[in-house]
Amino acid sequence: MKTVMWFRRDLRIQDNKALYYACENLGSDELVLLFQANPNQFIQDSPNHQAFFSSVQHFKETIDQQAHLQIQYGEPLELFERLKNELKDWNKIYFNEDTSGYGAVRDQEAIKFFHENEIESYAYQDAYLHGAKEIKKEDGDYYKVFTPYYKKWLEMIKETPLKVAYDAKAVYKKVLFSKDEEKFKKMIEKIPEQQISFGEEAAEERLTKFIQADLEEYQQARDIPSLDQTSHLSRFLRTGEISMRTVWEKVQKVNKSQSRTTFQKELCWRDFYNMIYTSFPKQKDEPIQAKFKFVEWENDQEKFERWQAGKTGYPIVDAAMRQLKKTGWMHNRLRMIVASFLTKDLLIDWRWGEKYFQQMLIDYDPASNIGGWQWAASTGTDAVPYFRIFNPTTQAEKFDKHGDFIREYLPELADLPDKYIHQPEKMTIEQQEEYGVILDDTYPKPIVNHKERRKKALATYESSKEYAQETFGESDGK
Helix, strand or coil: CEEEEEECCCCCCCCCHHHHHHHHCCCCCEEEEEEEECHHHCCCCCHHHHHHHHHHHHHHHHHCCCCCEEEEECCHHHHHHHHHHHCCCEEEEEEECCCCHHHHHHHHHHHHHHHHCCCEEEEECCCCCCCCCCCCCCCCCCCCCHHHHHHHHHHCCCCCCCCCCCCHHHECCCCCCHHHHHHHHHHHHCCCCCCCCCCHHHHHHHHHHHHHHHHHHHHHHCCCHHHCCCCCCHHHHHHCCCCHHHHHHHHHCCCCCHHHHHHHHHHHHHHHHHHHHHHCCCCCCCCCCHHHCCCCCCCCHHHHHHHHHCCCCCHHHHHHHHHHHHHCCCCHHHHHHHHHHHHHHCCCCHHHHHHHHHHHCCCCCHHHHHHHHHHHCCCCCCCCCCCCCCCHHHHHHHHCCCCHHHHHHCHHHCCCCHHHHCCHHHCCHHHHHHHCCCECCCECCCCCCHHHHHHHHHHHHHHHHHHHHHHHCCCCCC
């Protein structure tokens, strides 16, 4: 008989819950290791998918040293039909579940197929410390505010890592879909070589380095982009090259401190946003707060393109956007700044920004990214109040005081003194010539006036609230 282990965003052997139970219950069965590449999910030539499939390739190369990871290419249900035709004695499948977005729909369709074909299916909550349905209020409803959710989350017992009894000798090694594997190989050949590491070992090394070198100062340093002392674990968590259980356990071994508590809270935010996306499945396309469904976005395409290119005339925004374009990653503080700037200063729909980040981020996680954008746009659950609008200049002065980060990604401003690094437009013509920064030539003038745009944003959001109240008779528009 054949047991299938279906990998998705859990590209690791150790502390993989579905694989653990597949191996525990294998008996004399052969274990088929499977990954499906669905081209309908791809964002062609995007850093997001280039990074993800580079991780898949690394995982396959690791497994193939002693066994074989089967690759299928196409739509899941069609692929399972083909797999069943190839393996007449396939009777069990194990996988780690998705409860939100496309993954949730795919899983439900797959489970129906398994049932109809008399294949026993076993799904596990593996990607989070606590699943989307584990933490609820006393009345059984989902939390909509982070703080009470976090208090309940802290009280919950965390699972410990699982030692998987994986034996390569038990793996079915015959290549089942050679043409699919050729398609995957050609797809990977188009992906440029990236200056980042992949795999379980690299993820463990990153976690160890963070704990030993950066965790102690995390509370003070995490908001300073130039220090680069965040964990950088998001990319590995996104692909499942490391588990949340492993991260949690190793962090717990560090002495209690404010930094440790702050980092633990960041892990909780990841669980929280997954819970929100599961309970609000239309969140990618609709604002959670109905009162802001009627915001009249300006959606200026030229301004959006300048935001994307890092040419807004606001150095901290531009440096952040260029970091994203160059590395496929952006510091968390900067993600909040650029999101606020796009939605509040430029009055461009948050969905435009979310989709651009989906394309560009190598650590793209749907729940966290959508939740973060709705937070910044004040349209989501427990979002920043609409009247709190980030001033990009004061944010820069606070978190990049001497412009170290700005100078790294905006080399054209590298020779400016601190006095002008955050507001080059304040220089006289003579000063521009002295420092070699000619406005609207070397570097653009600000595309908007923040003070004026803040007033405009407030009026726009207030109009949406008023319309919702008039239309629905309630201030929240429900």
